[in-house]
Amino acid sequence: MEPLNYYAIIHLTWLPDLLAKTPAYLDPGSGSFFLQLLLATLMGALFLVGAYWKKVKSFVRNLFSKRKEEQEDSDQKSQ
């Protein structure tokens, strides 16, 4: 995940507009709106778990690829 663009968020010349009421024209639909609210905790939790799972996977993958590299290195040295 890329870091947030804080520069963009902090240096706002349009901050007053940002704080104004959302200028949306679309009706989100009450059922769709509340479904998101109801699911929020679950979605947030799944997202966190997913993010950590990816980290664990890449950690394990790195571990193995490092071992492989070390193995290859030692193989080359022994040759």
Next chain:
Amino acid sequence: MTKNRNKDETVTQKPGTRRAESSFRDPSGYVFFEDGVLYRQINQAGRAEYQSLMESGLYRGLVEDHLLIPHQEIPDIQSDSPLAFKILKPEPVEFISYPYEWSFSQYKDAALVTLAIQGRALKFGMTLKDCSAYNLQFRRGKPILIDTLSFMPYQEGEPWIAYRQFCQHFYAPLALMAYTDIRLSQLMRVYIDGIPLDLASRLLPRETRLNFSLSIHVHLHARSQKHFADKAINPAMMKRRISRQQLMGLLDSLETGVRRLHWKDARTEWADYMAAHNYTPAALEHKKQIVERFVKRIQPAMVWDLGANVGFFSRIASQRGIFTVAFDLDPGAVEQNYLKMRAEKESHLLPLLIDLTNPSPSIGWQLQERKSLLERGPADAVFALALIHHLAIANNVPLQHLSQFFRGLCHWLIIEFVPKDDAQVQRLLATRKDIFPNYTQSSFEETFSEDFNIIAREQLQDSNRVLYLMEKKNP
């Protein structure tokens, strides 16, 4: 709608300008044509949204990654409307296509691009305020967002306002195509604001309730809509918030759901397209050479290949840098054509699904929001290769009607006459009475000569088929 309409009534228009009929919902701005060139007006109401898009760096990032249509600000064109803030000139899209004309993978790619744009927008403190599939178009072989005004500043805690629209415009149609029947993309022709989720929920097979993403975003979503439809809204509920991380979770879940949808039949049932024709290799090569010669001679700016199959002949034009739309009625052929185009990064080809016996009609508000196929023409040149017998014999269209149809579509016509003794025509006639005494080469030439000048005529090797190059007569 009433509210928007009142606002619109104060917009005056200069003579010579024409507002695009589909552009009326969003008070932030609209699209218009002046001397055939497309412009987008940003209204004062859309000023903050536009400035935040430009100043946050989101615009630059999206344009660099070919996710959003680039535009120029045009200070020379002054709107006489007091509502106007700025006029933009977006880069043109060669051909406007609609979701019901996309193959499965085209549709899926458009959905994934939409989610990628929303994910990117959140990082820049913005969010998509709508999620219409019609805002995505294919340009240089890839889906791209064409609505510069689809963004608004994101306020921490707000749910995604376009969630319903994403599910109706993208997720539900794709799920129906993947799990129920590929042809259900045509429901988008009936429901202009996306497939109602209760309908999608009913049409999806029962086992999709065990699929986590579908059970939430379609089945539960439909029930939630039904549940809240006639409920008074509790103000305490409106105060509840969804954090940025939770919102990212929602997007992640949608993306996983879309990525896991596959059209299983695409590679099996429809595998043998090019093998299904009945040319000898020499005849096929000869046909290719003739079409190449014709194309070289006329140098068209744009080609529509009607009945393009997997785009074998379309590529004669597209590989010369001529923008070519390859239409076919078979979802499998269009899918294969698109997958090949995507794999080979071809940028001048657009495969689309069209049934010529019932092409896309004009739909929407006052039947003007989405244009019919014919309104999106004419093309410079039309290819009608191994097509005419399907229209004249399988669909009983008289030759005169065919000639008039092509006359309305193009200036140049490259057409193949498939005579009655051809095996393919015999196959069409095998189970029915031959009621086509006029379906002969001489009658074909005579009839088409009313609308076209026959420029060249070449007999195909090892075959009775004849290829023609024709030019439309002046009215």
